[in-house]
Amino acid sequence: MKPDETWYWLELWERAQDHAVNEEEQRQLNEALIHQPEVRRLIAEASLMTAEMRTGYFSEEADPAPAAASLTNSRLSSRLARILLPMAAAVVSAGAVWLIAREPAPVATLAKASDCKWGNSALPTLEGADLQPGMLELLDGIATLKFASGAEVALEAPVTLEVISAMECRVKKGTVVAEVPPQAKGFTIHTPDTKVVDYGTRFGVSAGDDGKCLVHVIEGLVEVERQGKPGRQELRAGERVDYGGFLHSATYPDANDQAEQPEPGRWLPGPINDLGDGWQILTTAYGQGKDTWIQSDPKYHVTGREAYVRIKHSTHNTNLERKAYLGFDLSRFQGKRIAEAELTLHVEPSDLGFASLVPDAVFSIYGLTEETQDAWDEKEIRWEKAPAHSEAQEHRVAPVASQARKLGELHIPQGTTRGAFTLKGDVLADFLRTDSNGLVTFIVIRDTDEHARNGLVHAFATKENTRNAPPMLKVRTEE
Incomplete structure (x- = not known):
C-alpha cells in the first residue's frame, strides 16, 4: 500500500x-x-x-x-x-x-445551560455536553438544546423533557419554545396526549402531566394531533390551541378570543415555601396595605384580588404595558426611627408569555413622594388614573418625576421562575423616614423590553397568594 x-x-x-x-x-x-x-x-x-x-x-x-x-x-x-x-x-x-458506531452519535447538544438548576436528570447537564436519548429535568433557569437536525428547543423551567432523537422530543410537563430551520422540517414535539409536527417555524408548547396542553405558534406553521380527536389541526402565526384549560377566563375577559389573550398561557408548578429572617416584617396584608397593577389595555380590568401582580414592558404591543403598585402601612413604626430597611418581592411562575423571548430583566423601584396620592384603591386604580402616572409615552417605563423618587433596581436573570429578590440600602431607608402619613407606596416598573411579541409577563406574589409570601418590607428600627 x-x-x-x-x-x-x-x-x-x-x-x-x-x-x-x-x-x-x-x-x-x-x-x-x-x-x-x-x-x-x-x-x-x-x-x-x-x-x-x-x-x-x-x-x-x-x-x-x-x-x-x-x-x-x-x-x-x-x-x-x-x-x-x-x-x-x-x-x-x-x-x-x-x-x-459502537458509541451512537449524539442526537443533541446542551448548547446553553448557564445559571440553571437541575433535578433528576439522566443526561449530562454541563453546558456543551453531547446528549443521547434520555430525560432532563430543569428546576430553574433556561437551557437550550441544539438537536443534530438543526432544531433548537429552549427549556423554560420548571420543565421535564425527554430527548428521543435528532427529530423528536417529549415534554412531560412544563414549557418549551422550539425554533426549527428548513432543514429540520418535520421536527416533532410530543406531550402525554398531543403531537406537534413543525413545518419550519417558531412555536411554544406548554404541557401538564395530567394531559393538558397548549400550543402557540409564533411564526410559521405547525400541525397538531390530539389523542381522541380525528385528523390534524393546522396552526399558523398567532394561532393557538388549548386542550384542558390553560387559558383561564379569570385571566382575560374572554379567554377564547385571540385578541383578548395576547400572551400564550403556561403550565404552572406546585406551591413554594415562604422566606423569613430576624427582622420585623411588614407585608402588604397588614393594616391598610395593598398591592395591584395597572395595564395599558383599556379592555382589561384588574380586580385587586389577583394572586400576583403582573409587570411587563413591550414596544411590540402598546396594550401590554404593566406596572405594579404596592402599599405598606407604617403606623406600627410611629415614634421610632427606621435605621435599615429591605423590600423583598417573590417571583411567581408566570402563566403568560415565553421566558426565552425576554433577556435578563431590570426592574426599577420608585417611592411615591406625593403623599396625597397614597390613598389609591387597589380595586379602582386604572392606567388612565394612577399615582405618579400619565398616559404620555415617557411614563410607560417611568413615573412622573416630580411625584416619585427612584430607590433602586432589581435584576432578575432570564428564565427565573421563583425566588426572593431584595432591594436595600440608605436610599430606601431614607425614603421611609420621610413618611408623614403612615402609608407608603412603591411603584415597580420593568425597564427591559421583550425580543419579540409573546414575551414573558413577570409575576410577583401578592397578599392574596396562598403559595408564596406577599411583598415584604423588613425594617430595623431605633427608639
Missing part, C-alpha cells in the same frame, strides 16, 4: 471513531474493511497499537525495567501481537459497522 493511501485510511478511521465522517465516507470505509485485506490489517495494527498504549507499554512515566524484564516484555508483546493481530483483523472484518 502506498504511503498516501496508508495515511488516507488511517485518517478516515480516526474520523470515523469521532463520528466525523459523512454517509459516503462511512460506506467507503466499511467496504474497504470487508473487501480489502491490506486496509483491514492496517486498521487492526492501529487498533492494537492503541490498546498497547492504553495498557502502558509505551508509557513515559513507567519506571525503567531491568534488561531481562524488558526482553521478557518485548517477547510477550510480540506473542500478544501474533495472537491479537489476527483477532483484531477478524473483528474489524466481521464488525466494521459496529466498530465505527
Whole structure:
C-alpha cells in the first residue's frame, strides 16, 4: 500500500471513531474493511497499537525495567501481537459497522445551560455536553438544546423533557419554545396526549402531566394531533390551541378570543415555601396595605384580588404595558426611627408569555413622594388614573418625576421562575423616614423590553397568594 493511501485510511478511521465522517465516507470505509485485506490489517495494527498504549507499554512515566524484564516484555508483546493481530483483523472484518458506531452519535447538544438548576436528570447537564436519548429535568433557569437536525428547543423551567432523537422530543410537563430551520422540517414535539409536527417555524408548547396542553405558534406553521380527536389541526402565526384549560377566563375577559389573550398561557408548578429572617416584617396584608397593577389595555380590568401582580414592558404591543403598585402601612413604626430597611418581592411562575423571548430583566423601584396620592384603591386604580402616572409615552417605563423618587433596581436573570429578590440600602431607608402619613407606596416598573411579541409577563406574589409570601418590607428600627 502506498504511503498516501496508508495515511488516507488511517485518517478516515480516526474520523470515523469521532463520528466525523459523512454517509459516503462511512460506506467507503466499511467496504474497504470487508473487501480489502491490506486496509483491514492496517486498521487492526492501529487498533492494537492503541490498546498497547492504553495498557502502558509505551508509557513515559513507567519506571525503567531491568534488561531481562524488558526482553521478557518485548517477547510477550510480540506473542500478544501474533495472537491479537489476527483477532483484531477478524473483528474489524466481521464488525466494521459496529466498530465505527459502537458509541451512537449524539442526537443533541446542551448548547446553553448557564445559571440553571437541575433535578433528576439522566443526561449530562454541563453546558456543551453531547446528549443521547434520555430525560432532563430543569428546576430553574433556561437551557437550550441544539438537536443534530438543526432544531433548537429552549427549556423554560420548571420543565421535564425527554430527548428521543435528532427529530423528536417529549415534554412531560412544563414549557418549551422550539425554533426549527428548513432543514429540520418535520421536527416533532410530543406531550402525554398531543403531537406537534413543525413545518419550519417558531412555536411554544406548554404541557401538564395530567394531559393538558397548549400550543402557540409564533411564526410559521405547525400541525397538531390530539389523542381522541380525528385528523390534524393546522396552526399558523398567532394561532393557538388549548386542550384542558390553560387559558383561564379569570385571566382575560374572554379567554377564547385571540385578541383578548395576547400572551400564550403556561403550565404552572406546585406551591413554594415562604422566606423569613430576624427582622420585623411588614407585608402588604397588614393594616391598610395593598398591592395591584395597572395595564395599558383599556379592555382589561384588574380586580385587586389577583394572586400576583403582573409587570411587563413591550414596544411590540402598546396594550401590554404593566406596572405594579404596592402599599405598606407604617403606623406600627410611629415614634421610632427606621435605621435599615429591605423590600423583598417573590417571583411567581408566570402563566403568560415565553421566558426565552425576554433577556435578563431590570426592574426599577420608585417611592411615591406625593403623599396625597397614597390613598389609591387597589380595586379602582386604572392606567388612565394612577399615582405618579400619565398616559404620555415617557411614563410607560417611568413615573412622573416630580411625584416619585427612584430607590433602586432589581435584576432578575432570564428564565427565573421563583425566588426572593431584595432591594436595600440608605436610599430606601431614607425614603421611609420621610413618611408623614403612615402609608407608603412603591411603584415597580420593568425597564427591559421583550425580543419579540409573546414575551414573558413577570409575576410577583401578592397578599392574596396562598403559595408564596406577599411583598415584604423588613425594617430595623431605633427608639
